[in-house]
Amino acid sequence: MTSTSEQKHDIILDSAFYLFSTKGFYETKIAEIAEHAGVAKGTVYLYFSSKEELFKEMTRRNFDEFLDGLSNELTRSSSFAEKLNKIADHHLSYFYNMRNHTRIFFQGLNNDPEFMEVMFHHIENYVNLVTNVMESESINESKLHAKAFVGMLENYKMDILFTKSFTKDHLNQRVDFAVKLFMNGCKR
Amino acid sequence: MTSTSEQKHDIILDSAFYLFSTKGFYETKIAEIAEHAGVAKGTVYLYFSSKEELFKEMTRRNFDEFLDGLSNELTRSSSFAEKLNKIADHHLSYFYNMRNHTRIFFQGLNNDPEFMEVMFHHIENYVNLVTNVMESESINESKLHAKAFVGMLENYKMDILFTKSFTKDHLNQRVDFAVKLFMNGCKR
Amino acid sequence: MTSTSEQKHDIILDSAFYLFSTKGFYETKIAEIAEHAGVAKGTVYLYFSSKEELFKEMTRRNFDEFLDGLSNELTRSSSFAEKLNKIADHHLSYFYNMRNHTRIFFQGLNNDPEFMEVMFHHIENYVNLVTNVMESESINESKLHAKAFVGMLENYKMDILFTKSFTKDHLNQRVDFAVKLFMNGCKR
Amino acid sequence: MTSTSEQKHDIILDSAFYLFSTKGFYETKIAEIAEHAGVAKGTVYLYFSSKEELFKEMTRRNFDEFLDGLSNELTRSSSFAEKLNKIADHHLSYFYNMRNHTRIFFQGLNNDPEFMEVMFHHIENYVNLVTNVMESESINESKLHAKAFVGMLENYKMDILFTKSFTKDHLNQRVDFAVKLFMNGCKR
DNA sequence: CATGAATGAGAGTTCATTCAT
DNA sequence: AATGAATGAACTCTCATTCAT
Incomplete structure (x- = not known):
C-alpha cells in the first residue's frame, strides 16, 4: 500500500x-x-538535488509528453493537410488543457544555462518534427516553413490563455484557419 | 552638469x-x-515605490518605444507588401538589437495582475496595429490573420535569441520569407 | 507676517x-x-539637534506646564481639603483633556539616561509640591502620604484613558472620592 | 540532554x-x-510569527504569573488587613524583584490594538481581584476603593525603580504604610 | 535662514538546504 | 528511506540625518 x-x-x-x-x-x-x-x-x-533541478525535471517530463503525443499522432496521419491539422490541434489542445496553469509559459530559470539548453532542445525537437513533415512533402526551406507554422500556433496560444470565454469551438476554428493560411496564404 | x-x-x-x-x-x-x-x-x-513598480515602469517604457517606432514606420509605407515588410523588419530588428538581453522575454511578474494587464494590453495594441493593416487591405478575419503573422515573426525571434551566429542577412531573409509565406502560402 | x-x-x-x-x-x-x-x-x-532631543524638549515643556498650572492653583487655595481637591482636579483634568493623546503616557526614551532624568525630576517635583501641602498640615511621613495620594489619582487616569464614555461628572466623582478616602480611610 | x-x-x-x-x-x-x-x-x-507577537506573548506570560501568584496568596489569607497586606506585598515585591528590568514598565506596542487589549485586560483582572476583597468586606464603591489602593502601590513602584538604595525594609515600610493609610486615612 | 534630494546603515523576515534522529 | 527542526545567508525597504543650493 x-x-x-x-x-x-x-x-x-x-x-x-x-x-x-x-x-x-x-x-x-x-x-x-x-x-x-x-x-x-x-x-x-x-x-x-535542488529546487532548480526539480523544476528542470518537471519541465523535461512536460516537454517529452508533448512531443511523444504529437509524434504518435503524426504516424497515424496520411495527407499533408491532415498532418498539419494534427500538429495544430495537438499544439492548441495542449495549451487549452493547461489554460489554468498559465504561469508555466512565462517563467523559467533564465540564468541557468542547463535549463536554457533544455528549453532550446525542446523547441529544436519540436521544429524538427514539423520540419520532417514539410520535407515529406518536398517543401523547400522546410525549416523556415516549420518555424512559421509553429509560430502561428504559438500566437493563438495567447488567445487561449487570456480569453476566459475561449471554447473548443474557437480552438477548432483557429486550427482550420492556421492550416489554410499556411497552405494558401491570405486571401485578398 | x-x-x-x-x-x-x-x-x-x-x-x-x-x-x-x-x-x-x-x-x-x-x-x-x-x-x-x-x-x-x-x-x-x-x-x-518598489522593485515591482520599477520593473513595471521599465516594461511599459519598452513596450511604448516598440509600438511608437512601428506606428511611425507604418505611416510612411504605402503598399500592403511594404507594410508587412516594415512590421516584420521592425519586429525582428527589435529582438536583434536586444539579442544580448534575452532574459527580458522570458520573465515577468506573473503573479501581479497589474503587470499581466500591462503585458496583455501591449499584445492587444500590437495586434490591433497589425489588424488595421489587414483591414486596410479588406482582408476577412483580419484579427486572426494579424495574430498569425505576428506569431510567425515571434517564432523567428527564437532563432535570433538562440543562434549566436545570427546576422543581419539572416534577418532580412526571414523578413522576406515571412511576408511571402503569409501572402501566398507554402509552395508545393 | x-x-x-x-x-x-x-x-x-x-x-x-x-x-x-x-x-x-x-x-x-x-x-x-x-x-x-x-x-x-x-x-x-x-x-x-535630533529626534530624541525634540522629544525631550517637548516632554520638558509638557511637564513644566503641568507643574506651573498646579502651583498657581495651590496658591489660591486655603484649607487642606481644598488643596487636596485642587491637586486631584488638576491631575485628572489634565489627563481628561489629553484623553485622545494616550500614547504619550506609555512610551518614552527608555534607554536615554538624560530622558529618564527628565522624567524622574518631574515626578520628584510633583511629589515635592504635594509633600509641601502635607507638611503645611503637619502630617507625619509627608512624602509617603504625598506619593500615596498621587498614586490614587494616577490610577484613576486609566479609567479616563480607557473608558470611552468617561465624562466630566465621572471625573468630579473620582476627585471627591479620592480626597475623602485619603482623609478618612475606607469606611467599613 | x-x-x-x-x-x-x-x-x-x-x-x-x-x-x-x-x-x-x-x-x-x-x-x-x-x-x-x-x-x-x-x-x-x-x-x-513576528517580533510583535513575541513581545505580546512575553507580556501575557508576565501578567499571568503576577495574577496567579496573587490569587494563590489571597486564598491563604483570612482577615481584611491581612489580605490588603498580601496585595501590597505581592505588588511591591514583584517590582522589587524586577527593579533591574525597568524598561518593561514604560514601553509597549502602543499602536497595536491587540496589545492594548492584553494590557487592558490585565489591569481589569487585577482590579477585579482587589475589588472582590473589598466586597467581601462589604465596602461600598468597591471598585473605586480597589483602584485607589492599587494606585497607591503603583506609585511606590517608582521609588523602587528609581531609588538605587531601596531595600526590603523600605518595601515593608511602604506595605504597612499603604494598608494603614487606606484603612484609616491620613492622621492629622 | 530654509530647503528637500540624496544618503546608507541597519532591521525584520524568508526559505532552500542540512542532518541528527 | 523518511522526517522536520534548525540554520543563516541574503534581500527589500525605511528613515534620521546631511549639505549643496
Whole structure:
C-alpha cells in the first residue's frame, strides 16, 4: 500500500508541476510542494538535488509528453493537410488543457544555462518534427516553413490563455484557419 | 552638469533595463541597480515605490518605444507588401538589437495582475496595429490573420535569441520569407 | 507676517507633541512633524539637534506646564481639603483633556539616561509640591502620604484613558472620592 | 540532554523578557534575542510569527504569573488587613524583584490594538481581584476603593525603580504604610 | 535662514538546504 | 528511506540625518 520509490518520485513531480505552473517558480516554496505531495520537506531532497533541478525535471517530463503525443499522432496521419491539422490541434489542445496553469509559459530559470539548453532542445525537437513533415512533402526551406507554422500556433496560444470565454469551438476554428493560411496564404 | 530629477529617473530606469534584461527580475538586486546607476540604494526608492513598480515602469517604457517606432514606420509605407515588410523588419530588428538581453522575454511578474494587464494590453495594441493593416487591405478575419503573422515573426525571434551566429542577412531573409509565406502560402 | 525664529521653534514643538502623543515616538517620523508644522524636514534640524532631543524638549515643556498650572492653583487655595481637591482636579483634568493623546503616557526614551532624568525630576517635583501641602498640615511621613495620594489619582487616569464614555461628572466623582478616602480611610 | 520543542519556546521567551525588559522593545533586536537564547535567528520565527507577537506573548506570560501568584496568596489569607497586606506585598515585591528590568514598565506596542487589549485586560483582572476583597468586606464603591489602593502601590513602584538604595525594609515600610493609610486615612 | 534630494546603515523576515534522529 | 527542526545567508525597504543650493 505504501508508495514505491519510483511512485514517490512521480508524485513529487506532479505536485511540482501543479504548483510551479499555477504560481510560478519563485512564488512556489519547497515546503508547499512537499505538503501537496504528502511528504516531508527533506524527502524532496532525497529525489531531487535542488529546487532548480526539480523544476528542470518537471519541465523535461512536460516537454517529452508533448512531443511523444504529437509524434504518435503524426504516424497515424496520411495527407499533408491532415498532418498539419494534427500538429495544430495537438499544439492548441495542449495549451487549452493547461489554460489554468498559465504561469508555466512565462517563467523559467533564465540564468541557468542547463535549463536554457533544455528549453532550446525542446523547441529544436519540436521544429524538427514539423520540419520532417514539410520535407515529406518536398517543401523547400522546410525549416523556415516549420518555424512559421509553429509560430502561428504559438500566437493563438495567447488567445487561449487570456480569453476566459475561449471554447473548443474557437480552438477548432483557429486550427482550420492556421492550416489554410499556411497552405494558401491570405486571401485578398 | 548635475542630473535633473527627471534625468535621474531615466538613469535608474536605464540601469534597471540593463540588469533586469540581462539577469532577470529575481536575480537582479536593487543594490546592483543603484550601483549601476551611480546612486544610493535609497535613491531608487525616491523615484520608484518598489522593485515591482520599477520593473513595471521599465516594461511599459519598452513596450511604448516598440509600438511608437512601428506606428511611425507604418505611416510612411504605402503598399500592403511594404507594410508587412516594415512590421516584420521592425519586429525582428527589435529582438536583434536586444539579442544580448534575452532574459527580458522570458520573465515577468506573473503573479501581479497589474503587470499581466500591462503585458496583455501591449499584445492587444500590437495586434490591433497589425489588424488595421489587414483591414486596410479588406482582408476577412483580419484579427486572426494579424495574430498569425505576428506569431510567425515571434517564432523567428527564437532563432535570433538562440543562434549566436545570427546576422543581419539572416534577418532580412526571414523578413522576406515571412511576408511571402503569409501572402501566398507554402509552395508545393 | 512670517514666523519669527522663536515662533517656528514652538510650532515645531506643537506638531511634535500632537504627533508623538497620538502615535508614539517610533511611529512618528520627522518628515511628518515637518509637514504638520509646515516647514521643510531640514528646518527641524535647525531648531533641534535630533529626534530624541525634540522629544525631550517637548516632554520638558509638557511637564513644566503641568507643574506651573498646579502651583498657581495651590496658591489660591486655603484649607487642606481644598488643596487636596485642587491637586486631584488638576491631575485628572489634565489627563481628561489629553484623553485622545494616550500614547504619550506609555512610551518614552527608555534607554536615554538624560530622558529618564527628565522624567524622574518631574515626578520628584510633583511629589515635592504635594509633600509641601502635607507638611503645611503637619502630617507625619509627608512624602509617603504625598506619593500615596498621587498614586490614587494616577490610577484613576486609566479609567479616563480607557473608558470611552468617561465624562466630566465621572471625573468630579473620582476627585471627591479620592480626597475623602485619603482623609478618612475606607469606611467599613 | 537537548531541548524539547516546548523548552526552546520558553528559552526564547526568557531571553526576550530579559532583553526587552532591560533595553526596551525597539532597542532590542531579534538577532540579540536569538543569540542570547543560543539559537539561530530563523529559529525564533519557528516559535513566534513576528517580533510583535513575541513581545505580546512575553507580556501575557508576565501578567499571568503576577495574577496567579496573587490569587494563590489571597486564598491563604483570612482577615481584611491581612489580605490588603498580601496585595501590597505581592505588588511591591514583584517590582522589587524586577527593579533591574525597568524598561518593561514604560514601553509597549502602543499602536497595536491587540496589545492594548492584553494590557487592558490585565489591569481589569487585577482590579477585579482587589475589588472582590473589598466586597467581601462589604465596602461600598468597591471598585473605586480597589483602584485607589492599587494606585497607591503603583506609585511606590517608582521609588523602587528609581531609588538605587531601596531595600526590603523600605518595601515593608511602604506595605504597612499603604494598608494603614487606606484603612484609616491620613492622621492629622 | 530654509530647503528637500540624496544618503546608507541597519532591521525584520524568508526559505532552500542540512542532518541528527 | 523518511522526517522536520534548525540554520543563516541574503534581500527589500525605511528613515534620521546631511549639505549643496
